[in-house]
Amino acid sequence: HAWNYLLVKLENSNDTDRMVRLINNELKENGIEATAYPWLKGAGMSAKLANTLSIVFNVLIIIIAIVAVIIIMNTLVISVSERYGEIGTMRAIGAKKSFVRNMITLETMMITLTFGALGVLFGIVILVIFRIVGIEATNQFLQILLGGAIFRPSISVSAIFTSVLSVTIVGIVASLYPVSIALKISPLEAMNKG
Numbered sequence: 001h002a003w004n005y006l007l008v009k010l011e012n013s014n015d016t017d018r019m020v021r022l023i024n025n026e027l028k029e030n031g032i033e034a035t036a037y038p039w040l041k042g043a044g045m046s047a048k049l050a051n052t053l054s055i056v057f058n059v060l061i062i063i064i065a066i067v068a069v070i071i072i073m074n075t076l077v078i079s080v081s082e083r084y085g086e087i088g089t090m091r092a093i094g095a096k097k098s099f100v101r102n103m104i105t106l107e108t109m110m111i112t113l114t115f116g117a118l119g120v121l122f123g124i125v126i127l128v129i130f131r132i133v134g135i136e137a138t139n140q141f142l143q144i145l146l147g148g149a150i151f152r153p154s155i156s157v158s159a160i161f162t163s164v165l166s167v168t169i170v171g172i173v174a175s176l177y178p179v180s181i182a183l184k185i186s187p188l189e190a191m192n193k194g
Helices: 015-027 039-043 045-082 084-092 095-132 142-145 158-183 187-193
Strands: none
Touching: 015 045, 039 045, 045 084, 045 158, 084 187, 095 158, 142 158, 142 187
16 A cells, blocks of 8 residues: 655644544545544554653653752752841841842842753753764664654754743742741841851
8 A cells, every 4th residue: 555644734733623524524525535633643653652752751851840949949948047147137237028038039040040051051062962973773662762763953942941941930939938938037036046
């Protein structure tokens, strides 16, 4: 049998099921021996495997983000507890809670964005090296996974933007609890501990 494929890209992927039904009705009415499928069903096992692996990688990234929030939060809690006296003194000489909140949030954002940017730059360097060298798929499973015999990854501007945005969100979320601890510090108690 000779197989021919015609791929249709929709502007709105939510219309996929409706368009498949419409195309199949048209094919049937005109006596054309062909069938329309959504891409995942039409592409077969390799597409299902790639889709499943994509879901697994996304779940792993979410788990890594949660771990990063916990690590950053613990570090900031230790940093705040070590600066009880400093924060108490600032509060005693008139620093408002908003000043303390902004100070800790800004510090967190500077740290997360600096190291996030370094991580993005390191990732770009690694991707460029892999693109030049190429990653050889030594078996059929790897060829399906990597999309060919030699994998040459490319840099996506949207992925870079998403990474920086994710790091920013992780930093903001991680700073919420330490900020709440810092805002509860009473100047007198903090100066006594300091």
